[in-house]
Amino acid sequence: MISKKTKYAINALVHLTKRKDEGPILISEIAEQENIPQKFLEAILLDLKKAGILSSKKGKGGGYYLLKEPDEVNLADVMRLFDGPIALLPCVSYLYYERCEECKDEETCGQRDVFLEVRNKTVDLLKKATLTEIIAREDKLAGKKK
Amino acid sequence: MISKKTKYAINALVHLTKRKDEGPILISEIAEQENIPQKFLEAILLDLKKAGILSSKKGKGGGYYLLKEPDEVNLADVMRLFDGPIALLPCVSYLYYERCEECKDEETCGQRDVFLEVRNKTVDLLKKATLTEIIAREDKLAGKKK
DNA sequence: TACTTAGTCTATCAACTTTATAGACTATTG
DNA sequence: CAATAGTCTATAAAGTTGATAGACTAAGTA
Numbered sequence: 641m642i643s644k645k646t647k648y649a650i651n652a653l654v655h656l657t658k659r660k661d662e663g664p665i666l667i668s669e670i671a672e673q674e675n676i677p678q679k680f681l682e683a684i685l686l687d688l689k690k691a692g693i694l695s696s697k698k699g700k701g702g703g704y705y706l707l708k709e710p711d712e713v714n715l716a717d718v719m720r721l722f723d724g725p726i727a728l729l730p731c732v733s734y735l736y737y738e739r740c741e742e743c744k745d746e747e748t749c750g751q752r753d754v755f756l757e758v759r760n761k762t763v764d765l766l767k768k769a770t771l772t773e774i775i776a777r778e779d780k781l782a783g784k785k786k
Numbered sequence: 787m788i789s790k791k792t793k794y795a796i797n798a799l800v801h802l803t804k805r806k807d808e809g810p811i812l813i814s815e816i817a818e819q820e821n822i823p824q825k826f827l828e829a830i831l832l833d834l835k836k837a838g839i840l841s842s843k844k845g846k847g848g849g850y851y852l853l854k855e856p857d858e859v860n861l862a863d864v865m866r867l868f869d870g871p872i873a874l875l876p877c878v879s880y881l882y883y884e885r886c887e888e889c890k891d892e893e894t895c896g897q898r899d900v901f902l903e904v905r906n907k908t909v910d911l912l913k914k915a916t917l918t919e920i921i922a923r924e925d926k927l928a929g930k931k932k
Numbered sequence: 933t934a935c936t937t938a939g940t941c942t943a944t945c946a947a948c949t950t951t952a953t954a955g956a957c958t959a960t961t962g
Numbered sequence: 963c964a965a966t967a968g969t970c971t972a973t974a975a976a977g978t979t980g981a982t983a984g985a986c987t988a989a990g991t992a
Contacts, residue, residue, distance in 0.1 A: 699960030742821035750920035774896035845989030
């Protein structure tokens with residue numbers, strides 16, 4: 641399961657993408673409309689800023705806004721930022737690789753081979769899921785609904 | 787990441803599969819050869835027994851052995867047993883479904899749509915990974931190695 | 933029957949992570 | 963200089979994970 645942090649981060653990013661022509665958006669507004677505890681959201685947005693995805697303005701008329709283009713931000717990056725590795729085993733993670741202590745031979749480990757496949761497919765799907773693409777999905781789903 | 791419990795369980799199951807013609811295998815033997823803390827392994831094997839995957843015999847000449855056929859045990863089932871849902875969001879889990887409190891409309895949620903795809907692909911890959919298939923992978927990897 | 937073997941059950945625990953809250957601080961705008 | 967709004971630090975409750983200890987029970991064997 642992904643953490644609430646990641647889930648909240650994605651919702652906040654989608655929110656900011658939809659309103660990206662309105663200038664800076666207040667934390668309090670995002671918190672209220674997306675049902676996220678405000679203080680918790682503050683920390684999340686700060687992390688997204690440090691990661692170069694968002695930027696902010698202080699004082700009156702301030703708030704947060706997208707720094708990267710919506711098609712340059714994908715769920716794989718967001719997940720890694722808050723939850724760390726996407727891989728289900730440390731030994732198949734590319735960015736957070738770690739050997740399994742109990743493993744006898746990594747090269748011939750069948751379990752590892754399975755989870756390597758799962759990781760590759762998952763990263764593949766999550767990389768394709770950009771903010772732009774997520775909103776396109778929503779539009780499509782909303783169309784089907786009515 | 788999967789828990790050590792799941793990882794240990796898979797290693798123990800593969801171990802028992804390889805030696806399934808030898809009769810009951812001691813917990814202590816599996817623990818030693820697979821580098822698993824014995825007391826921890828005891829609990830794991832007990833869970834696998836309760837799930838109908840293993841059976842055991844007490845007293846001298848006792849130990850654990852496979853009850854199901856190796857091609858009837860897959861990693862999706864083992865993961866669910868120890869780690870619960872495979873899905874990354876509660877709202878896309880089939881067996882452990884739960885609504886996201888903060889969600890405004892599940893039917894048109896783009897985030898959900900992405901994680902539904904990830905879940906489906908992951909379950910698909912893990913269902914195919916039976917004990918038989920894992921050992922076949924190991925043989926193949928060992929062949930390539932030399 | 934008594935002894936040994938080996939799985940089973942219950943309780944406990946330290947360490948860590950997650951989710952969240954409170955409050956002081958700093959920069960910007962008007 | 964006062965109001966606004968993001969930033970930083972600390973704290974904490976709750977839950978999960980990985981592990982250990984010890985008593986108990988069932989099965990085989992002499």
